[in-house]
Amino acid sequence: MQFSLIVLSNTTSEAIVSMNLECFNSFIASAKLVQVDYEIILVESNKKSKYEYPVEQLKIVTPDASFNFHKFLNIGIQNATADYYILSNNDVVYDVNWLKELLKVRDLNPEIDSFSPYDVLANKTPKETIETQDYILGYKIQRHLTGWCLVVSNKAINTIKKLDERFSFYYTDNDYAMSLIKYNFKHALVTKSIAHHLESVSSKNIREKKPFKLNPKTPKYIISENWTWVLENEKMIEDLITFHNKWGSRKVVKLKLLIAKQFSKLGLGYFNRFILVSR
Secondary structure (H helix, E strand, O other), X not given: OEEEEEEEEOOOOHHHHHHHHHHHHHHHHHHHHOOOEEEEEEEEOOOOOOOXXXXXXXXXXXXXXOOOHHHHHHHHHHOOOOOEEEEEEOOEEEOOOHHHHHHHHHHHOOOEEEEEEEOOOOOOOOHHHHHHOOEEEOOOEOOOEOOOEEEEEHHHHHHHOOOOOOOOOOOHHHXXXXXXXXXXXXXXXXXXXXXXXXOOOOOHHHOOOOOOOOOOOOOHHHHHOOOHXXXXXXXXXXXXXXXHXXXXXXXXXXXXXXXXXXXXXXXXXXXXXXHOOOO
């Protein structure tokens, strides 16, 4: 079995090099513990980057394109050869046992094709649930599915075919979750698979809020419910509009997911692809 760690980075300083190395080395330690083959694909946004890493099995790919989260992950996948892809932010540190615990769940539940590790600071699942279950099936963002680290089988990737590059940064995890449900792939949060997300250390300090005119296609519910974290971010609004253009309005999405859930309970999950029709 082989794992491909695919990491996106915009490496502009030694501090980011150190962060990348910590991500790489923590993953390598976990892979060696369980004696699996591995490779690391670094998809580098900085075309002028000349930083080197003392890491085995590392391939650096520098796309001749502007940064797009899904596009760059797709490029990483195209350059990888694995049974499982680990789609990771560069600001993630892996516990030495994280992969061991994830493989325990995978080996006992081969019908699960997508996984997320657990971060006690970032995850919103109730602690009593975490303490009593080895894994939790579901697709809720920040509870079951964490966009900063996804472990997905080659089978699922080949079925989905390609991450939707209309999502350049935000709502990528929401779109991925919808695709899993559409093609009847189970996703699990593995509660004993521990990873630590450092919350975008490389970029959070350089973001600036700039005034902008609200897009007329902005969903009305984020205004009436005062989703300030979205309303203050023009790009987030743009990607939310893209999400609804693809999957339908919030009411339509809820109805489709309700029908898909019932189909899955009846063992008819294959038909979800005819319910979750996308544009």
